[in-house]
Amino acid sequence: MAQQSASSRAGTTSVVLALAIAATSVGRGAAAPGYGPTPDLHLLPVQGRVYMLVGAGANITVQVGDQALVLVDAGSAQMSDQVISAIKSLSPKPIEFIVNTSVDEDHIGGNHNLAKAGHFSSGLPGEETGASVVAHLAALDRMSAPSGKKPPIPSDLWPTDTYDNDRWELFNDEAVIIKHPRAAHTDGDSIVFFRRSDVVSTGDIFTPYRYPMIELEKGGSINGEIDALNQIIDLMVPDVNEEGGTYVIPGHGRLCDRADIVNYRDMVTIIRDRIENLLKEGKTLEQVRAAKPTLDYDGIYGADTGPWTTDMFVAAVYSDLSKERVQGGEVKGSAKEKNE
Amino acid sequence: MRHARCSVILASILWAWPFLACPVIAQVDLSGTWSQPPAPDNTTDPFIGDYTGLPINDAARLRADSWTAEKWTQEEHECEPHPADYAFRAPGGMRIWPETNPLTQEIVAWRVTMYWMNAQRTIYMDGREPPPPYAASTWEGFSTGKWEGDKLEVTTIHLKEGWLRRNGVPRSEKASLVEYFIRHGDFLTIVSIVKDPVYLTEPLVRTEHWVLNPGYSLTPSLCIPRHEIDHPKGWVSHHLPGTNPWLGEFPSMYGIPVEAARGGAETIYPEFLLKLQTLPIPPAPEKKAEPTK
Numbered sequence: 001m002a003q004q005s006a007s008s009r010a011g012t013t014s015v016v017l018a019l020a021i022a023a024t025s026v027g028r029g030a031a032a033p034g035y036g037p038t039p040d041l042h043l044l045p046v047q048g049r050v051y052m053l054v055g056a057g058a059n060i061t062v063q064v065g066d067q068a069l070v071l072v073d074a075g076s077a078q079m080s081d082q083v084i085s086a087i088k089s090l091s092p093k094p095i096e097f098i099v100n101t102s103v104d105e106d107h108i109g110g111n112h113n114l115a116k117a118g119h120f121s122s123g124l125p126g127e128e129t130g131a132s133v134v135a136h137l138a139a140l141d142r143m144s145a146p147s148g149k150k151p152p153i154p155s156d157l158w159p160t161d162t163y164d165n166d167r168w169e170l171f172n173d174e175a176v177i178i179k180h181p182r183a184a185h186t187d188g189d190s191i192v193f194f195r196r197s198d199v200v201s202t203g204d205i206f207t208p209y210r211y212p213m214i215e216l217e218k219g220g221s222i223n224g225e226i227d228a229l230n231q232i233i234d235l236m237v238p239d240v241n242e243e244g245g246t247y248v249i250p251g252h253g254r255l256c257d258r259a260d261i262v263n264y265r266d267m268v269t270i271i272r273d274r275i276e277n278l279l280k281e282g283k284t285l286e287q288v289r290a291a292k293p294t295l296d297y298d299g300i301y302g303a304d305t306g307p308w309t310t311d312m313f314v315a316a317v318y319s320d321l322s323k324e325r326v327q328g329g330e331v332k333g334s335a336k337e338k339n340e
Numbered sequence: 341m342r343h344a345r346c347s348v349i350l351a352s353i354l355w356a357w358p359f360l361a362c363p364v365i366a367q368v369d370l371s372g373t374w375s376q377p378p379a380p381d382n383t384t385d386p387f388i389g390d391y392t393g394l395p396i397n398d399a400a401r402l403r404a405d406s407w408t409a410e411k412w413t414q415e416e417h418e419c420e421p422h423p424a425d426y427a428f429r430a431p432g433g434m435r436i437w438p439e440t441n442p443l444t445q446e447i448v449a450w451r452v453t454m455y456w457m458n459a460q461r462t463i464y465m466d467g468r469e470p471p472p473p474y475a476a477s478t479w480e481g482f483s484t485g486k487w488e489g490d491k492l493e494v495t496t497i498h499l500k501e502g503w504l505r506r507n508g509v510p511r512s513e514k515a516s517l518v519e520y521f522i523r524h525g526d527f528l529t530i531v532s533i534v535k536d537p538v539y540l541t542e543p544l545v546r547t548e549h550w551v552l553n554p555g556y557s558l559t560p561s562l563c564i565p566r567h568e569i570d571h572p573k574g575w576v577s578h579h580l581p582g583t584n585p586w587l588g589e590f591p592s593m594y595g596i597p598v599e600a601a602r603g604g605a606e607t608i609y610p611e612f613l614l615k616l617q618t619l620p621i622p623p624a625p626e627k628k629a630e631p632t633k
Contacts, residue, residue, distance in 0.1 A: 262416040269576040296403035299538030
């Protein structure tokens with residue numbers, strides 16, 4: 001613990017106040033330029049060049065600058081017209097770059113429409129296209145299919161550009177760093193860090209109101225999820241008293257800071273450890289469910305209905321950890337032991 | 341005679357003028373530096389497993405049973421200030437002052453600085469709307485106040501997840517907080533009512549008392565985290581269910597039935613006294629031998 005000057009404290013207070021005031025004006029549908037242009041979408045100024053667009057499916061991150069617009073995720077296809085209208089209210093510049101954080105429809109559904117409304121030039125004569133859509137190579141693999149077979153995702157929603165290892169770009173005088181966690185929500189996830197604005201977009205690795213969606217059939221894993229959360233936390237620097245500083249735009253839900261994602265990481269780690277321990281005791285999935293390893297968190301993150309229920313989460317963790325134990329030759333260092 | 345009567349009326353009006361100019365509602369000046377007399381929560385750390393007086397549910401108990409104080413050795417948790425609903429129970433004093441509109445001299449907000457980590461709180465009095473649900477939450481939340489007679493009623497939302505007691509009893513971010521600031525001369529009483537659909541089965545009502553202390557000066561104590569204790573990357577402190585060895589210490593030491601120590605709405609009502617008499621009291625802990633000199 002250390003102490004810091006009053007000037008930093010004032011900075012924190014002003015950011016929080018500015019956020020509150022700006023957000024309030026959006027909530028009221030105030031006529032301030034650039035805010036709340038449609039009844040269903042909400043634009044929240046985060047900090048620096050970054051805004052959060054809420055209500056188009058997954059959250060959309062918008063980086064605004066003198067050169068072009070950069071988006072993280074594209075929302076669902078049905079919302080594209082409203083998304084374009086909202087973004088245009090921020091800046092007349094073209095969308096040049098869209099990063100997909102995963103392969104889910106609510107993140108990529110607007111790819112084609114938003115890219116078409118954008119503009120990208122390679123600099124070579126005659127080579128001008130819509131915006132570039134970037135995703136991890138594994139995400140493209142999940143969207144496409146071998147020749148002659150029907151792909152799970154229509155080709156006009158595929159990324160136009162992929163990366164394998166971490167990637168960085170410079171847009172609007174700001175380093176935009178794209179990182180790939182090995183296997184978290186899926187095996188094709190991307191984390192996007194706007195370094196100067198000090199904002200991280202996490203996609204569905206982090207959704208503050210529900211348990212993490214571990215999609216095993218798409219290469220996701222519980223331990224990869226925890227690694228990814230730790231990777232995001234490593235990027236973040238809080239302001240004094242563990243508030244503000246680096247902000248996180250989650251896949252869905254409200255704007256967060258480090259304290260929020262740390263609580264979430266703690267919750268996922270604790271539940272992983274409990275289920276791992278029950279597995280070590282030889283418990284079946286039904287016995288694990290009966291032990292209620294998520295009881296203390298269900299009121300915050302749990303669900304009985306919808307696309308991702310508590311039962312689905314517990315089953316995914318159980319199945320993934322069981323698989324790891326078999327692959328590792330049974331008890332190859334329990335998760336709890338790893339944590340210790 | 342008539343002239344004399346007019347003079348009396350005029351004098352009465354002039355005498356009463358400053359009072360007539362006051363607002364109709366009885367606002368009270370909360371300004372000043374305040375100290376807290378010693379109380380259980382601000383002078384000692386609570387025991388592990390002491391949930392007495394808290395109307396908590398099983399989810400809260402499991403969360404608290406899993407908690408360890410090693411949490412505060414995780415760099416990420418080191419600098420968490422007490423949230424608004426706990427801050428008034430924490431040790432140290434506070435300063436309260438008004439923020440006024442320079443044109444109208446109306447109070448637009450009350451500012452509060454707490455001793456611990458100098459947590460800043462703003463209570464808006466100008467009727468502004470709260471931030472939308474998708475805005476960031478904060479440790480001190482978003483507070484609005486209104487006068488109910490001579491009591492200031494404060495409603496707070498947008499709180500980050502916090503704690504009801506400093507031994508791991510949780511309070512979720514879905515909770516709301518209503519407080520009443522009541523001043524009697526040099527004494528200030530703050531009544532807080534926490535409603536938490538996640539961890540409480542009934543509202544938790546608590547009261548703190550403060551004494552005006554004009555010479556009191558807050559110590560600067562803003563916090564930025566520093567690496568102090570080595571832990572593996574991503575380490576999270578907790579007990580697995582059923583493995584916390586310290587839960588029995590509190591009821592055993594004080595001769596309290598375990599069921600009472602576990603808290604819950606039932607235990608906070610007088611009727612529980614009858615049941616209390618029927619519950620077994622755990623054996624006292626073995627006395628350790630006095631160290632030899």
